[in-house]
Amino acid sequence: MQNTTANPSSFTRGEILQPLPPPASLVGPIGWVRANLLSSPLQALLTLVGAYIAYKLVWTFVDFTIIRAVWTGADRDACLDEKVGRSVGACWPFVWAKFGQFMYGFYPVEHRWRVDLTGIIAIALLTPLLIPSVPYKALNAVLFFGAFPILAFNLLYGGSILNPWLVVLGWLAVLAGISLLVAYLMSRAEGGANEFLLKYGAGALAAGVAALLIVRSGMFAVPELPVVETRQWGGLLVTLVVATVGIVAALPIGVALALGRRSKMPIIRFLSVAIIELVRGVPLITVLFFATYMLPLFLERSPDAMVRVLVGVSIFSGAYMAETIRGGLQAIPKGQFEGAMALGLNYPRMMGLIVMPQALKLVIPGIVNAFIGLFKDTTLVSIVAIFDLLGGMRAGFTDPQWASPVTLYTGFAFAGIIYFAFCYFMSRYSIFVENRLNTGRRR
Amino acid sequence: MTDGTLPARGGGAPKVAFFNDPKVRSLIFQGIALALLVFVFYSAASNAVTNLTNQRIAGGFGFLDKTAGFGISQTLIPWAESMSYGRAFVIGLLNTLLVAVVGIFFATILGFIVGVARLSPNWVISKIAYWYVEIIRNLPLLFQILFWYLAVLAAMPTPRNSYSLFGLFFANQRGITVPKPVFEAGSGVIGIALIVGIIAAFLVRSWARKRQAETGQQFPVFATMSGLILGLPILAYLAAGMPVSFDYAQQGRFNLAGGMTLIPEFVALTLALVAYTAAFIGEIVRAGIQAVSHGQTEAGRSLGLAEGRILNLIVIPQALRVIIPPLTSQYLNLTKNSSLAVGIGYPDMVSVGGTILNQTGQAMEIIGMWMACYLTISIVTSVFMNWYNSRIALVER
Numbered sequence: 001m002q003n004t005t006a007n008p009s010s011f012t013r014g015e016i017l018q019p020l021p022p023p024a025s026l027v028g029p030i031g032w033v034r035a036n037l038l039s040s041p042l043q044a045l046l047t048l049v050g051a052y053i054a055y056k057l058v059w060t061f062v063d064f065t066i067i068r069a070v071w072t073g074a075d076r077d078a079c080l081d082e083k084v085g086r087s088v089g090a091c092w093p094f095v096w097a098k099f100g101q102f103m104y105g106f107y108p109v110e111h112r113w114r115v116d117l118t119g120i121i122a123i124a125l126l127t128p129l130l131i132p133s134v135p136y137k138a139l140n141a142v143l144f145f146g147a148f149p150i151l152a153f154n155l156l157y158g159g160s161i162l163n164p165w166l167v168v169l170g171w172l173a174v175l176a177g178i179s180l181l182v183a184y185l186m187s188r189a190e191g192g193a194n195e196f197l198l199k200y201g202a203g204a205l206a207a208g209v210a211a212l213l214i215v216r217s218g219m220f221a222v223p224e225l226p227v228v229e230t231r232q233w234g235g236l237l238v239t240l241v242v243a244t245v246g247i248v249a250a251l252p253i254g255v256a257l258a259l260g261r262r263s264k265m266p267i268i269r270f271l272s273v274a275i276i277e278l279v280r281g282v283p284l285i286t287v288l289f290f291a292t293y294m295l296p297l298f299l300e301r302s303p304d305a306m307v308r309v310l311v312g313v314s315i316f317s318g319a320y321m322a323e324t325i326r327g328g329l330q331a332i333p334k335g336q337f338e339g340a341m342a343l344g345l346n347y348p349r350m351m352g353l354i355v356m357p358q359a360l361k362l363v364i365p366g367i368v369n370a371f372i373g374l375f376k377d378t379t380l381v382s383i384v385a386i387f388d389l390l391g392g393m394r395a396g397f398t399d400p401q402w403a404s405p406v407t408l409y410t411g412f413a414f415a416g417i418i419y420f421a422f423c424y425f426m427s428r429y430s431i432f433v434e435n436r437l438n439t440g441r442r443r
Numbered sequence: 444m445t446d447g448t449l450p451a452r453g454g455g456a457p458k459v460a461f462f463n464d465p466k467v468r469s470l471i472f473q474g475i476a477l478a479l480l481v482f483v484f485y486s487a488a489s490n491a492v493t494n495l496t497n498q499r500i501a502g503g504f505g506f507l508d509k510t511a512g513f514g515i516s517q518t519l520i521p522w523a524e525s526m527s528y529g530r531a532f533v534i535g536l537l538n539t540l541l542v543a544v545v546g547i548f549f550a551t552i553l554g555f556i557v558g559v560a561r562l563s564p565n566w567v568i569s570k571i572a573y574w575y576v577e578i579i580r581n582l583p584l585l586f587q588i589l590f591w592y593l594a595v596l597a598a599m600p601t602p603r604n605s606y607s608l609f610g611l612f613f614a615n616q617r618g619i620t621v622p623k624p625v626f627e628a629g630s631g632v633i634g635i636a637l638i639v640g641i642i643a644a645f646l647v648r649s650w651a652r653k654r655q656a657e658t659g660q661q662f663p664v665f666a667t668m669s670g671l672i673l674g675l676p677i678l679a680y681l682a683a684g685m686p687v688s689f690d691y692a693q694q695g696r697f698n699l700a701g702g703m704t705l706i707p708e709f710v711a712l713t714l715a716l717v718a719y720t721a722a723f724i725g726e727i728v729r730a731g732i733q734a735v736s737h738g739q740t741e742a743g744r745s746l747g748l749a750e751g752r753i754l755n756l757i758v759i760p761q762a763l764r765v766i767i768p769p770l771t772s773q774y775l776n777l778t779k780n781s782s783l784a785v786g787i788g789y790p791d792m793v794s795v796g797g798t799i800l801n802q803t804g805q806a807m808e809i810i811g812m813w814m815a816c817y818l819t820i821s822i823v824t825s826v827f828m829n830w831y832n833s834r835i836a837l838v839e840r
Contacts, residue, residue, distance in 0.1 A: 036566035043565050050567040267473040271480065278814070281821040283779035285793055286813045293806035297494045298487035376583035383585075383785055390586055397593075412594050416582060423581035 064089040065413055079404040090410045091402070098396040102414070105234010105387050111226065114155045115237055121148065130429065132436065145248065156241070158227040163215050170211030177205025230306035234387040236418065238306075242313055242388070243375045249314035250370065254321025258329060259351065261322065272322070279319035284377050287316045292384045309381050317374050324366040328359035361437060368430035372423050389415055491807070498804065506803045507532070513798055515790045517706050528799050535795030536816055542709065542791065543778040543820070546716040550777060551770075553717055554724025561729045572725065579722035585786050587719055592711035592787045611691065619710055622689040623703035630687050636679035637672070644668040708789035712781065720777045724770065731766035732758065763835055771828035775821050782817075792816060 021027075025034060037047045068089030070079050077083045079091035095102070104112050125144040128134040150164050180201030187194040233241070260272030279287065291312030296302035303311075332355055340350035360367075382391030393411045396402070495502060507529035515522055519537045522530070560572035579587070597616065600606065605615040613620040644667070651662035680687065690703075735758050743753035784791040792813060800809045 036564065039564060046563075046565050047567045050565070050571050054567065054571055265469045265473050268476055271476065278818070281818040282814045283782035283793070283817060285782045285785060286810060286817065289793075289797070289800075289806075289813070290810050293800065294810055297491045297806065300490055372581075379583040379585040380783070380786075383783075390583070390589070394589070408594055408597075412586075412590050415586065416590075419583055419586060420578065420581045424577065427581065 061413075064409065066090075075401050076404045076407075079402075079406055081405075088404075088406055090413055091404060091406045092410065094396070094402045094404075094407050094410055095414045097402065098392075098399075101235060101396060102389060102392050103235045104237050105392055106232045107228060107234065107237065108232065111158075111228055114158075114225065114228075118152050118155045121151065149245075149248065155225070156228070156233070156237075157230070158225040160224045162223065166211050166215050170208045170215065173204045173208030173211060175208075177201050177203070177208055180204060230304055233306065235392040236389045238381065238386060239375070239378045239388040241306075242310065242378045242381055242386075243371065245310050246313040246317045246374045246378075247367075247371045249310075250317035250321040250374075251367075253314060253318025254325050255356070257318060257322035258325040261326060262329060276319045276322050279316055280323070284313075284316050285380055285383060288312045288380060288384050291315075305384075306386060309384060309386055313374070313378075313381075316377075317370060320373075321367070321370055324363050324370055325359060327366065328361075328363035329355065331362050332358055364437065365430045365434045368426055368433065372426045372430075375422060375426070376419070389418065500804050502807070504808055506799075506805050506808070509803075511799070511802075513802070515795065516788075517709060517790055528803070531795050531799060532792070532812065535790055535792040538709075538789070538795075539778075539781055539784075539791040539793075539816075540820075542712055542716065542781045542784065542789070546713055546720065546777050546781065547774050549713070549717045550720040550724060550773075553721035554773075555728050557721055557725030558728025558732065561725060562732060576722045576725055579718055580726075584715065584719050584780055585783050588712055588715040588783055588786055591714045592707065595714075596707045596711050616707070617704065618707045619705045621703050621705065622691050625688050625690050627687065630683070632679045632683045633676045633687065636675040640671045640673075640675035643675075644671040647671065706789070708784070708787050711787060712784050712789050712791075716777055716780060719780070720773055723773050723776075727766055727769045727773065728762075731762035731764075734765045735761045760835065764837055767828060767832045767835065771825055771832070774824055774828065778820055778824065779817060 022031075024030060038044045066089075068087060069092055070084065070088055070090070071092050073079065073091075073093035078093050079088050081088055100109065100112070104115055107115060125140065125148055129137070129140050129144055134140075150168055154161060154164055178201075180197050184194055184197035184201055187197060257272045257276055260268050261276065263269050263272070288309060291308045292305070295308050295311065302308075336354055336358065337350065340354045345353065378388055379390045381388050382394070387395065393415045396411055397408055508527050510525055511528045511531045512524050513531075514524060515531065515534055517538060518534050519541060520530075520534060522534055557572050557575060560568050561576070563569045563572070596618075599614055599616045602615045602617055605613040605620075607613045611622055647662075647667050648664055651664045651667075655661055739757050739761065740753055743757045748756070781791060782793040785794040785797055788794060796809045796813055800806055
């Protein structure tokens with residue numbers, strides 16, 4: 001090797017040149033603009049047209065909702081062009097005046113604190129459930145999915161404060177007692193009688209029956225909240241109630257139907273497939289009509305209108321949920337089933353301990369998406385005369401006190417912002433969960 | 444253990460309690476399910492009979508022959524109030540199909556545009572497509588239908604101040620008016636020519652494919668096909684002495700005269716369905732195109748294919764395999780979502796059926812007919828799309 005630096009007469013360069021920076025036209029803001037906005041004449045034209053459209057849309061929205069908007073006033077006069085003396089945008093006083101109707105419907109004003117309290121408890125229970133790093137997830141989930149629905153019913157509907165709890169506990173005790181007694185009978189049939197099961201089974205059954213009898217006797221009916229009929233519910237309250245009940249009921253229905261669809265028993269499989277395909281093949285609105293008009297015919301006593309709608313929504317979302325969960329079940333490798341069988345687990349344990357936890361974890365994003373879909377579909381209940389947020393908004397338009405050219409647009413802007421905020425948050429959360437659960441496959 | 448064997452259990456097969464035998468167990472469970480089902484059906488039926496008797500409603504489909512006596516704002520086949528409920532329901536069904544077909548057609552086009560726009564190298568275009576998808580997908584469909592109906596179309600001018608495009612199309616509060624084709628005698632020839640043209644075009648295509656597979660020679664298939672499909676009807680039109688004319692709308696003093704008016708309910712419903720479904724189709728198209736590995740495009744380039752041919756011959760066929768199954772669900776969703784027409788009073792199957800239900804109280808029959816119709820539409824659509832899917836699916840080994 002000849003050392004080039006030692007030889008001054010050499011024509012070769014002695015040291016490696018530092019690379020030059022790339023031309024200014026390829027990096028930095030200019031480079032970005034050239035690559036992403038102006039890469040060819042056609043792209044430049046598209047950029048201009050697109051930017052103009054975007055500017056028009058965003059500006060129209062901002063101009064209407066903020067810049068030209070009216071913020072205070074007592075009636076329509078505040079929002080009329082000729083009274084204000086300029087072209088008026090959104091009429092926010094209309095929204096303030098109708099805010100109660102949009103949120104609660106015709107829920108009595110003096111009882112609205114109950115709705116607020118339910119909402120606060122829901123948020124307090126839900127927020128830690130949604131944040132992965134907060135501990136006590138199991139307790140939190142039991143509280144949210146187990147205790148909260150009873151509490152919410154108690155608060156929103158009213159009636160006795162203690163009774164619903166006693167009823168639920170009583171039925172749970174009866175169920176536990178019966179299962180223990182059946183287990184005892186089976187242990188006897190196999191030979192060794194297990195007296196322990198008999199004792200506790202009989203005890204639980206007795207306690208449960210006692211609790212139910214006490215409720216029947218009306219002993220704890222006294223401390224009670226005044227009943228607010230579901231006819232008086234409305235607005236965002238109904239939207240949230242229908243969506244939440246729908247999704248909570250959809251999970252067990254969906255799990256049962258999904259397992260039924262994969263069952264080896266022909267009758268059960270056929271029934272599950274028939275229910276799923278029948279419900280998925282028709283629009284939600286016909287299911288709602290079915291629940292509203294046909295269900296009362298099939299029952300001895302016609303249930304409350306809200307209950308009928310809830311039944312319809314639950315069946316509908318349950319059928320869709322079944323397909324989501326089936327996808328999760330199909331993604332579980334056969335080895336997991338075989339492993340469970342090799343351990344000697346029976347069917348409920350195999351499903352409950354090994355398969356379902358994995359399958360459900362896989363389809364959490366799907367479940368969140370189902371919830372978004374259900375939240376949007378909730379608007380359809382206004383067609384069967386239940387006033388959700390959208391129904392409340394439409395009712396608000398008819399008030400002559402607020403009739404003005406901009407009332408309609410203000411209502412749409414307000415309801416649109418609420419719907420969008422809820423759905424957008426949920427879809428972001430679904431993406432967040434998806435990324436978090438993706439750890440196994442991420443490299 | 445003395446001899447290292449297990450103690451015999453009474454000889455023969457191990458004894459299992461009968462209720463632990465899987466066969467017996469599955470029989471028991473199915474028996475319970477069946478008994479439950481029979482019980483539910485029995486009690487539902489007996490309650491229904493009692494309730495219907497109390498309400499004095501006769502079951503059966505006899506009511507379909509009775510006079511309907513209500514008006515329908517859009518009919519594809521002639522309608523008068525003296526006609527029967529059955530015909531009214533058929534009109535509703537046809538209106539549903541009309542919205543579904545028109546909606547699917549435009550939603551597919553707009554969806555592909557949105558999907559491709561989201562992948563555009565142009566930042567502004569891809570961001571617009573992104574926000575279009577986000578906003579549309581996160582607002583309820585009924586909200587959007589009402590928005591188009593109440594906020595956009597209702598803000599149109601009165602008929603005398605209609606917006607007009609080239610004097611052919613007019614938009615006002617009462618809908619959109621377009622020229623109406625008038626078919627005179629001899630116009631059937633054009634339809635026949637169109638059918639012949641389509642059949643001939645497909646024959647040419649399969650012939651050209653076969654020839655290319657055998658000899659490698661290419662044939663200008665697209666030009667020939669469009670020539671046949673468009674050219675033959677035009678030739679027939681000229682040959683038959685121009686039997687089709689258009690009835691143009693005339694702007695009168697107060698109203699538009701002539702032409703064919705699309706009622707605002709139809710326009711609002713179609714616009715909302717198209718915009719909504721297109722957002723979902725856009726995402727499906729994007730996922731499909733992204734699923735085609737970039738190596739495929741590069742391989743196409745290294746073969747020296749032009750960009751258009753890479754797209755046509757390599758990327759789109761592979762993307763379609765990913766796109767078709769979810770696209771089918773979107774078509775079905777659009778058809779089912781058209782039932783939201785009842786929210787604005789477009790006379791679709793649900794809306795007309797609802798009116799019949801309110802007048803006659805025949806809830807069971809009407810709801811049964813709805814469900815049967817929707818299920819049939821769903822099955823036909825998915826059978827067709829599955830057939831198409833199996834044609835384009837990847838055949839391995």
